[in-house]
Each structure stands twice: as structure tokens, then as C-alpha cells.
Amino acid sequence: MHEDRERCIRAVQAKDDRFDGWFFTAVRTTRIYCRPSCPAVPPKPENMTFYPSAAAAQAAGYRACKRCRPDTSPGSPEWNVRADAVARAMRLIGEGVVDREGVTGLATRLGYSTRQIERQLKEELGAGPLALARAQRAQTARILIETSALSMSDIAYGAGFSSIRTFNDTVQEVFALSPSELRRRATRTQAAATPGVITLRLPFRRPLTPDNLFGHLVATAVPGVEEWRDGSYRRTLRLPYGHGVVSLAPRPDHISCRLALTDQRDLQVAIARCRRMLDLDADPVAVDEQLSRDPQMAELVAKAPGRRVPRTVDGDEFAVRAVLGQQVSTAAARTHAGRLVTAYGSKVEDPFGGGLTHLFPDMGTLAGLDPAALAMPQSRRTTLTTLIAALAAGEVDLGGGSDWARAREQLAALPGIGPWTVEVVAMRGLGDPDAFLASDLGVRKAAGALGLPAAPAALTRHAAVWQPWRAYAVQYLWATDDHPINLMPQE
Structure with missing residues (x-):
């Protein structure tokens, strides 16, 4: 993007916040760099230099603008x-x-x-x-x-x-x-800081429809690890140096974030994971424009533009939860996960006085679980314990730096993990925006109601027009149902 000079100049002159995070504008006369939407009077085009990252602008000797605070832009999609x-x-x-x-x-x-x-x-x-x-x-x-203080x-x-x-x-x-x-x-x-609590605003590119995003997280929340309280989605976080508790609440132009950490070195990691979970670095305009090229999808997009993909703070955790949820209701999956947390999760204190009590157990701890204690069919016990062992041994990599294609292959090689589980982990655990659940019952039902093919193979062929955003198409299709995952939580 930064190499398309004319397009960058137009974005800066229009103060277009859709391009914040895509590139940074350095002004040669003032030696500052800004986000494209900086409210200051745009500089003359001949004084503009464009950089692909804040780090590149800093390395070239520019300082951050005090007015638009370019370091707080959404990340590049x-x-x-x-x-x-x-x-x-x-x-x-x-x-x-x-x-x-x-x-x-x-x-x-x-x-x-x-x-x-x-x-x-x-x-x-x-x-x-x-x-x-x-x-x-x-x-x-x-x-x-x-x-902070x-x-x-x-x-x-x-x-x-x-x-x-x-x-x-x-x-x-x-x-x-x-x-x-x-x-x-x-x-x-700013208001005075609350001791031990970091309060910040997480920016995003508009539009954002929060209904399915927060609805999904809350409807599938694991007791003790996640909850909805006082208008906020809250959960515990296992972090490199310690742990944390975060409260996230949707606002018209940002996500309100309150963090309590046991070690301040985990701040940036915690922010990155929360942004990833809420898909805040997405480019909703590009997504919705592509999906709207399909007449059957255009109406869904127009009703609630800017839907995000609810992701996760930990790929391993989500993979375990995906297996626990195979062929059972949302309530049953929460019950299974809650039992694992109670038995194997580390206890924590909720600094905000809520109902969070545990961290989701790490794979090393879960590797020692007793399969006989799992209230599920033997085949699923085998699937779960095999997955946990592979994750604990590093044979399956679902981390932030994982290769998505390789991770799919590793998951598919495990017993009991079929295409639906692979794709739901790719969508929510790995963050692949083109993951597609062609065999999902809700997706097929919604597709049929729109006059689209309902058979998985035919639907996959039709979905080629949605690429590379098929994971977002899934969110729009799911949202045609009145399931709690699609509804903004109520107190």
C-alpha cells in the first residue's frame, strides 16, 4: 500500500481512517509521522513520505505525532x-x-x-x-x-x-x-488510574457489528474462565510471565479494555491476544465489498455490516474446546470444559470481584488427565487425549507463528478430527480468514434459505466468489439464526 503514492495522498487528504495502520505518513518539514486520518491540516504532497510501519518511520528519524498518536492505530490487516x-x-x-x-x-x-x-x-x-x-x-x-500509577x-x-x-x-x-x-x-x-488496573481503548476499523462477536464468546463461555458481567465480556488469560484478567466492552468507536496483570511485562502480549480474539485488525470494508458481490450475500451484509470472526486467545485451548463440542449442544460443551477447568485449571483471584476463578489448564497439565473421568464416548476420549498429547509434545503447532496449511495437515492426521473440526480450529484458533465450514449444519441451513446450494461440495464451489473471506461469510450465514451466539448478551 505505501508504495502506491497517489492512493496514499488521496487517503491523507481525505483523512480516511480506513487506512490507519496500513501505512504511515512522514512529513519532511516537521520530521513527524502520522496516521492517514490525522486531524491536522494535511501537508503538501511534495513533503509526504510513506512508510509501511511505525518502526520504519522511527528508523528514518521521524517522531510520532502528538495529536493523532499513530502508535495507537489498528494493526495492519x-x-x-x-x-x-x-x-x-x-x-x-x-x-x-x-x-x-x-x-x-x-x-x-x-x-x-x-x-x-x-x-x-x-x-x-x-x-x-x-x-x-x-x-x-x-x-x-x-x-x-x-x-497506570x-x-x-x-x-x-x-x-x-x-x-x-x-x-x-x-x-x-x-x-x-x-x-x-x-x-x-x-x-x-484522563481520569485517575485505578491501582493495579490498566484501562485503555482498543481501536478498530469501522464498521463493527458486535452482536455475533460478543454473543458467540459469551454463549460458549467456560464457567470460571469466562463470563458476561456489567456489560463486559471478561476472561482470564494465561500469559508468558504470569496471568491476567481482562474486561472488554463494545463502544461506538472503540473497545473498552480493563486489564489486571500479575506481571506488567505481559501487557503487550495481553493486548495483542485481545485484539486477535475480537478480530479488531480486520478490514471490514474489503471483506463486505467482496461478499456483497454475491447477490444472495449482499442483503445480509447490508443489514449488519462489519461482522467480525470471534477468535481465541489461545489456539491450543480452542482446539480442546472444539473436540469437547463435537456433536453435542453448546450447553453440554460448556459443561465438559467447565469440568476440565475445575479439575485441572490453576486457581486465580478475580481482582474485579467477579466470578472468574481459574485459568484454562495448559496442555502439559491436561496430558495427565484420566480418560475414564471424561463423561463422553470412548471414541471422543481417544480423540481428546491424542490431541492433547500432540499439542503438549509440540507435534501440532497452533501458535501465532504457525503455518496454517501445515497445522491443518497435523490436525487432520489425528483420529476423530474431521473436516469440520479442522476448519473451525483454522477459523477461530489459527485466525485463517478463508476457513470454511461447508459441512456445518447452520451454514447449510442458512445457505438453503437464501437459495444457495446446501450440499457441502456444491456450496464450496459457490463459495469461491467469497474468497479470501469465507470465514466472514460463515458469520453472516450463522447470523440468520436466532441462536444466542448471534445476539448481544443481556444482563
């Missing part, structure tokens, strides 16, 4: 659409892998050499993995400075900086303000 090495690397960087494991760890996870990864990222994003991770640390630092030394540590001096220098360089100045500016415009 490309990283959720693509499954190549660059997209997988960006998802892993968002998960904090470079901070925890270095560039070598990133390359190892992707199966490439460090030189190959650095070259590919620089060619496409104008910055290598260290620069991209540095930009992410700066953003995390800013959030902590503005929304933590000391600056604690913030530097929590944001992943190696020293206070590096923290101070980076914040000054990126934002043209010292950490103390950033905090003073924030306290003039």
Missing part, C-alpha cells in the same frame, strides 16, 4: 490475512517473542535463518525485527505511563527495556517528550 513468513513473523513479534527469545528465537520458530528473516522484514516493512520490537516496546511504555523504573521493566536510560532515550526519541512529560499530559485529560 495484512498480518491476519496472510500466512507467509513475514505475516507469521509479525504475529510472533506482537506476541513478544523477540523480547523473550531474541531474533534467533524468532527465526527458529519460523524455520528460517536470522539473515533470511531480517532481509524479508526489511524489504517489506522497512525495518528489521529488533526495530519492530523496539517500536512495540515504546508503545507499551506509553500505555503504562498514561494509564507505576513508577518509571517499573514501567521500563514492564515494557521490556534493558535499562532506565534506554527507556528514557527511546521515549524521548519516539514521542519527543520525556516519560514524565507524557504522564503530565495524560493526567490533564
